[in-house]
Amino acid sequence: MKIKELxxxxxxxxxxxxxxxxxxxxxxxxxxxxxxxxxEQDIKVLKxxxxxxxxxxxxxxxxxxxxxxxxFTEAMTNAQQRIEDEIEQLNGSLKLIKQVxxxxxxxxxxxxxxxxxxxxESEKSGEKFVDxxxxxxxxxxxxxxxxxxxxxxxxxxxxxxxxxxxxxxGILLLLCILRGIxxxxxxxxxFWSGFLYPFVIALAASVIxxxxxxxSKKFPKVxxxxxxxxxxxxxxxFAGIIILIIYSIIT
Numbered sequence: 001m002k003i004k005e006l007x008x009x010x011x012x013x014x015x016x017x018x019x020x021x022x023x024x025x026x027x028x029x030x031x032x033x034x035x036x037x038x039x040e041q042d043i044k045v046l047k048x049x050x051x052x053x054x055x056x057x058x059x060x061x062x063x064x065x066x067x068x069x070x071x072f073t074e075a076m077t078n079a080q081q082r083i084e085d086e087i088e089q090l091n092g093s094l095k096l097i098k099q100v101x102x103x104x105x106x107x108x109x110x111x112x113x114x115x116x117x118x119x120x121e122s123e124k125s126g127e128k129f130v131d132x133x134x135x136x137x138x139x140x141x142x143x144x145x146x147x148x149x150x151x152x153x154x155x156x157x158x159x160x161x162x163x164x165x166x167x168x169x170g171i172l173l174l175l176c177i178l179r180g181i182x183x184x185x186x187x188x189x190x191f192w193s194g195f196l197y198p199f200v201i202a203l204a205a206s207v208i209x210x211x212x213x214x215x216s217k218k219f220p221k222v223x224x225x226x227x228x229x230x231x232x233x234x235x236x237x238f239a240g241i242i243i244l245i246i247y248s249i250i251t
Contacts, residue, residue, distance in 0.1 A: 001038040010046060017046065023059050025049055025066065056083050089128035096122075096129070172198060175238065182241045185248040 003014050020026060026045040028036045038046075052062050056079035064070035096119065100110065119129060175198040183194025 001043070003036060003038070006038050006043070006046070009043070010050065012046075012050065020046065020049055020059070023063060025059070025062060055079055085128075089130065092122060092127045092129040095127075178238070178241055178245065182245050186244050 001009070003017065006017060007014055021028065026042055026049070028038050028042045031037050049062060052065075053059075055076070057065075057075055058079075061070060061075045061078065065072055065075055096115070099118070100115065103110075123129065176195045179197045180191040180195035183189045183197075184191050187194075
């Protein structure tokens with residue numbers, strides 16, 4: 001069976017199939033033309049993987065089970081605990097939604113102090129709500145998507161949905177290499193000192209983005225202007241490095 005047929009049969013993307021293969025969860029045979037041919041046994045293994053993933057097992061747990069390094073019972077216990085924790089977290093939010101809905105008020109009529117105190121007291125007693133600690137990442141991703149589309153005329157968001165981790169690592173690696181080459185050709189310094197520099201920039205950017213996200217909650221237009229300026233500076237910065245590298249090579 002070919003990959004397209006497998007996608008239709010199991011209702012999963014080929015990216016998922018390739019990922020499971022790379023993780024060593026199964027190994028389909030390759031024909032003389034180097035194309036993969038999926039057998040009935042491969043399909044059974046993939047179905048089992050999908051069932052376990054939908055039960056909440058991690059890929060690492062599945063791998064450990066296959067290698068007899070983790071018992072199936074223990075893995076089920078771990079998955080059950082994770083799901084129960086998620087349910088507990090969502091129950092707090094669900095309870096609050098029902099409470100606000102019963103009041104039948106408009107957005108402007110909501111008693112902010114009352115519900116703020118309700119959440120505070122509930123959290124003190126151990127009740128959980130949706131975790132908002134990583135909300136700032138949304139602004140970072142949207143800003144990067146906007147920059148990518150503006151510069152390369154390509155919808156990065158769709159690509160990121162399919163190959164997000166690989167693309168992010170690839171871009172960061174490319175920036176590291178460019179900076180390293182720049183250090184050698186322009187500043188005549190160590191390649192590695194330049195190679196590591198983008199990691200520092202990434203950390204600094206995260207520190208800048210977080211207050212920018214908080215600002216966007218109250219002053220979205222101001223935050224949007226600042227984000228646009230920052231994106232422009234980043235594009236100019238890396239464009240300048242590329243131009244300097246090209247100039248150094250030519251001269």
